[in-house]
Each structure stands twice: as structure tokens, then as C-alpha cells.
Amino acid sequence: MEETNVVKEKKTLRDSLPIPTKMFYGLGTAVDMWGLWLYPSVAFAVFNMYLGVSPWLVGLALTLIRIFDAIVDPVVGWVSDNLRTRHGRRRPFILIAGILSGVMLPILFWISPSWVDHKFLGVSVIFWYMILSNMIYIPIISSFTVPYYSLSNEMTPDYEERTSLMAYRSMAQKISELGNFYALRFTNLAWFLIPGTGEKNVLLGLKVYSSILGVVMAMFAVIIFFRVKERYYEKVVVKVTEKISLLSSYGETLKCKPFRQMIIVGAAFIVGTSMVGSLGYYATVFYVSAGDKIVGDNWQFWMGVAFMLGGVIGVPILATIAHHIGKRRAVVVACCIGILGYGGSWFLYTPKIIWLQTVASGLMGMAAASLWMLHSSIGADIIDYDELNTHERREGSFTACASYILKLGNSLGYFFSGLILSWVGFTWKLKVQAPETILGIRASLAFLPIAGLVIAIIFVLRMPLTKQKSAEIRKQLEERRGTV
Secondary structure, X not given: OOOOOOOOOOHHHOOOOOHHHHHHHHOHHHHHHHHHHHHHHHHHHHHHHHOOOOHHHHHHXXXXXXXXXXXXXXXXHHHHHHOOOOOOOOHHHHHHHHHHHHHHHHHHHOOOHHHHHOEEOOEEHHHHHHHHHHHHHHHHHHHHHHHHHHHHOOOOOOHHHHHHHHHHHHHHHHHHHHHHHHHHHHXXXXXXXXXXXXXXXXXXHHHHHHHHHHHHHHHHHHHHHHHOOOHHHHHOHHHOOOOOOHHHHHHHHHHOHHHHHHHHHHHHXXXXXXXXXXXXXXHHHHHHOOOOHHHHXXXXXXXXXHHHHHHHHHHHHHHHHHHHHOHHHHHHHHHHHHHHHHHHHHHHOOOOOHHHHHHHHHHHHHHHHHHHHHHHHHHHHHHHXXXXXXXXXXXXXXHHHHHHHHHHHHHXXXXXXXXXXXXXXXXXXXXXXXXXXXXXXHHHHHHHHHHHHHHHHHHHOOOOOOHHHHHHHHHHHXXXXXXX
């Protein structure tokens, strides 16, 4: 049945969230974005371009880090699902882990260029530091992100309001993501230029920058703790005293067919796009900017601005489209925008008109923000579907399991990025790369993500949860256990 052919809901059934609540909740995306994604966004520039670590080693480190991250998430989700405190089951994690993740962020960059020539087990000690520092930090940031994203699934039971909440969160995420794009430009400031060389002290710049971001992260965690409540906790969750086992929790989660379908949608998107995510930076520096790293870093910032603006503009548009044609078809629209952005990079990344690359970045940002907004909104509907069948609310398990799959896909993408750079013959010491190297980078950036986006379109159209079906599920749940 068509998603638009639904019975109109009464106004009294709509569970609107106050706008300030949505905005305060959205602050948490900064903690997630800076704590989890700042590092991979600058890793190739710092460890390959600046320190000279082989790109395949950098890609391998990022892969191993994400795999470890993916292993930690299910444990955190399981613990938070079973936690019972007077402050709820998510908010204590958000407060404590949010503060710690901000305080500890600078340790990821606390290394010295003098370590470059030192090796352990035949591999640069910098590689081992990347692994060790992240093994310390990841359990901390995961203890924030999994409960934080789980909380969004239990803030409202309304089909449309969930999309609205995720839209606010996605727009906040795009704004905070700008901090990641600005990181390398921050290191261009005169404070970090080495006298007499014209070179910049990238590591010092990032130590200072991550310290500033860390303070903001801690402040945002405190605000969320005091201003966002757990709606389902007192009326549904607290009545369940039986603990959910780790293995049965994730076994039941993976048995949910709509969940498996949406996991494939997200994984196809993230593998395809993360595989070439870092290649965009290399294309900007070595093709568009002719090997000038400072010029490239500055344009990378403006690419970030375009990516952010694309997301901020695209999210409300796609939210409106989803209201009229349904969430699934809106995901198809978002994927088509992504195909235009990545495919168009072949023409829009050009040294003849440098600013054209920002158009491609804007389309990529619009696609990414819109797709993840809709993916999360559909995810909340899937949790209702699961509750109807299992009689349990397992937001943490679903969030962590989704994170597990997506981070594995992300880790593979980073690994392939490193392999692609090695395969095309990239040499970090050369300012001007070989023509075939540039061609390989540009072709990979333009065409590899399209395959993932096509797979995402195929599987989202097979997902059965229409607006009418979700309304029926909500009605059955409220008849069984009351409203929330």
C-alpha cells in the first residue's frame, strides 16, 4: 500500500517535542563528531603527509581502530539497556562519558615527530601509538555515543515527530562537523609555523585544537544531562526488572528483518563513501591545488563549509519530502543526490575553477545528512516493530548493533582508501604526483560510491515499514502497555 494513503491522525495523537529540547539534544552530535570522527578526518594528512607513515599503514590502523570500536559498542549498549538509576539508563552515561571524552581527546595527538624513525616489530612506533591511544579512548567515547543515539529512539512515539527530531539532530551534526574540516586550517595559523622554514607544526596545532574542542564537548554533555529526559524510562522500562542477556539481546536484534534491511542500506552507503572519503582531500591538495598543502588545507575548510551547508539545507527539504512521499522514497531521493555529488566530482574537481569542488561537496553533504536523518527515523520505527514482537525495549542493543555493522563497513572503507593510495602510486614526499596517480584518485572518488548508493536504493525499497504500518504498530503497543 502507498505510504501516502494513510488515515489522518488526530492532533491529540501527535507527541510534539519542544523545540528547545530538540536543540539541546542536538548538541550531543558535537561530542560524537569531534570525539569519534575528528581523528579519521585528519589521520591521513597528519600521519601520512606530515609524518610520512605509509598510507596503507594509516588505513590499517584506522581499520583496526574501528573494528575495536565496533566490538566495544555492543557491550555498552547491553549495559545501558540493563541500567536502572534514578537518572534513567542513558543520561548517566551521557554525563560521565561526555565529560571524560572531552578531557581525554588531546591524547590522540600527543606524539612527537622524532618518533618517525623509531620502529617496533618492524613497524613505525607511530602506528602502535595510533592503536594504543585509541584503545584507551574508544571505550570512553562509545560510552557516550551509544546511549546518546539510543536516547533519540525513546524521546517520542510519533512517526512524523521522529523525523523532525532527527532533522534537528542532523542539522546540528552538520554544523559541528565543520569543526573537523577546520582542524587542518587551524594548524595553518602563524602560531604553529616553524620559524625560518615556512612549514607548520601540525601536531602542536592539533593538540591545542583538540583541547579547545574537548572543553566544549564536556560542557555540552552537562547541558544534555540536565535538559533532556528519558520518556520511556518511567512508564515502560523501569517496570521490567529482568536483565537482558548479551547474547540473546543481539540474537533477537539480528532476527528483526526490517532492521537487517536497513543495516544493508547504511552499510552500502558508508562503505562506498568512506572508501573514498579521504581521497577527496588528496584530490583537493594534489590535483586542484597543484600540491600546495596550505592552499589545499584552506580549500578543505571551504569544502567543509559547503558540506555543512548542503546538510543544513538538505535535511529540512528531505524531511518535508518524507512527510509527503514516505521515508523510504525520501531515502531514494537522498541517494540520487549522492550519485550526482560523487559522480559530478569528476567534472567539479578542477584546477581551472577551484571553487566548483564546493558544489560537489555540498551535494555530498546533502545526501549524507539526509540519509542518516531518515535512517535514524526509520530505526525508531523498527524498534517499535521489535517491541511488538518481543515485548522488550532494546534501544541500546539496536543502536550498538547498527553501529557495529556500520563501523565495520567504515573501517573497511578506510583500509581500502589506504590501499587505493598505495595502488595508484601516491608518494607523500612528492609535491607533484604522477598523472596516473591523480587519475586513479579522481576515478575512485567519482565512481566507487555510486555502487554503494545503488545497493542502498534497492534495499530501502524492500523495507516493509510504511507510515500506515507504523501507525498500526503504535496503536497495538498502546493498547497493550499504555501510552508514553
